[in-house]
Amino acid sequence: MGLSKKADSLWIKWVHTYIIKGQNMWHMVIPADCSWTIRKIFQLRESCQPLILYKVGNDNSTFAWLDNWHPLGPLYKKYGTRIRADIGQSLSAKVFSLIHNGGWKWPRGRNRIMREVKDFTPEGFLPDVSMEDSVIWIPSKNGIFSMKSAWNTIRRVLPAQEWCKVVWFKGHVPRWAFILWMAMQIRLNTKDRLSLWAIVSDASCVLCDCDLVESHNHLFFDCCYSSAVSTEVLRRNHVDRAPMRCDDEKEWFNLHSKGDSMRKCVLKLSLAAAIYCIWRERNARIFQHKRVDRGSLAATVCNPIRDALLSWRLLDSSQGNKDICREWSIL
Numbered sequence: 022m023g024l025s026k027k028a029d030s031l032w033i034k035w036v037h038t039y040i041i042k043g044q045n046m047w048h049m050v051i052p053a054d055c056s057w058t059i060r061k062i063f064q065l066r067e068s069c070q071p072l073i074l075y076k077v078g079n080d081n082s083t084f085a086w087l088d089n090w091h092p093l094g095p096l097y098k099k100y101g102t103r104i105r106a107d108i109g110q111s112l113s114a115k116v117f118s119l120i121h122n123g124g125w126k127w128p129r130g131r132n133r134i135m136r137e138v139k140d141f142t143p144e145g146f147l148p149d150v151s152m153e154d155s156v157i158w159i160p161s162k163n164g165i166f167s168m169k170s171a172w173n174t175i176r177r178v179l180p181a182q183e184w185c186k187v188v189w190f191k192g193h194v195p196r197w198a199f200i201l202w203m204a205m206q207i208r209l210n211t212k213d214r215l216s217l218w219a220i221v222s223d224a225s226c227v228l229c230d231c232d233l234v235e236s237h238n239h240l241f242f243d244c245c246y247s248s249a250v251s252t253e254v255l256r257r258n259h260v261d262r263a264p265m266r267c268d269d270e271k272e273w274f275n276l277h278s279k280g281d282s283m284r285k286c287v288l289k290l291s292l293a294a295a296i297y298c299i300w301r302e303r304n305a306r307i308f309q310h311k312r313v314d315r316g317s318l319a320a321t322v323c324n325p326i327r328d329a330l331l332s333w334r335l336l337d338s339s340q341g342n343k344d345i346c347r348e349w350s351i352l
């Protein structure tokens with residue numbers, strides 16, 4: 022976007038002076054000796070050009086056949102090499118070369134292309150000579166580029182998972198939420214996945230030493246080590262049950278942690294903390310050869326939850342919230 026509107030930046034000026042050299046950036050051949058970064062940027066032209074609209078003003082910089090300024094889009098791209106014979110002028114001609122006495126003067130084409138271009142040019146669609154040429158970022162409402170609008174344009178939008186609110190809520194701890202998010206999607210590099218790629222030969226769980234395969238379900242829910250940790254976290258949240266299988270836990274948390282009350286948020290925070298602590302312990306055993314027994318981890322897993330709660334701002338000092346603060350010793 023910055024390159025197309027020649028934004029006032031030293032790097033962009035450098036690229037225009039030494040790489041683009043007055044050519045059309047959408048149509049030029051990528052120089053063989055340019056850097057990896059510039060090559061990658063130029064390789065994105067195909068997907069970016071339809072998103073950038075040129076508004077023709079008075080500085081005669083918009084390319085008539087190559088830039089995306091006409092309602093039909095970049096005309097060379099639409100009609101391909103056939104247009105060359107029809108226009109009777111260079112492909113690097115600017116829009117102003119088509120203006121005569123305040124109106125359009127289209128090349129006299131022998132085939133339907135020029136007729137079609139004329140037909141699709143709205144009445145009164147002329148350069149605005151009161152302003153300079155400018156570019157508009159089509160995906161955003163105000164025409165200004167933003168990372169958010171770019172991301173929303175290129176990403177594949179899938180329906181939101183019901184359990185995303187269990188992970189992302191006001192008061193979540195980012196590093197805990199990230200590991201929980203990955204675990205919920207079965208995307209952490211557990212040994213069962215690594216063994217499929219032959220990265221590890223021994224896929225057994227390092228937490229329980231029971232020779233059971235380390236899968237997401239086993240590591241976080243089935244393993245006797247993690248069970249002890251999760252049971253303690255549930256108990257501190259007044260949930261009197263043993264941990265369930267991954268899918269059942271997802272369903273239970275979807276149902277029981279809905280809403281933004283402090284009680285629900287502490288419950289969600291506790292789940293994230295438990296998953297994070299289990300994952301950290303598993304990594305410490307594998308990579309640092311350090312281990313904490315399950316009794317000790319279960320006894321200390323609630324400490325970081327309490328620390329996180331200390332940073333919360335209590336917006337509502339209801340009796341229920343005061344009770345939670347007392348339970349977690351933060352009053």
Ligand SMILES: [Zn+2]
Nearest residue numbers: 226228229244
């Ligand atoms: Zn285990």
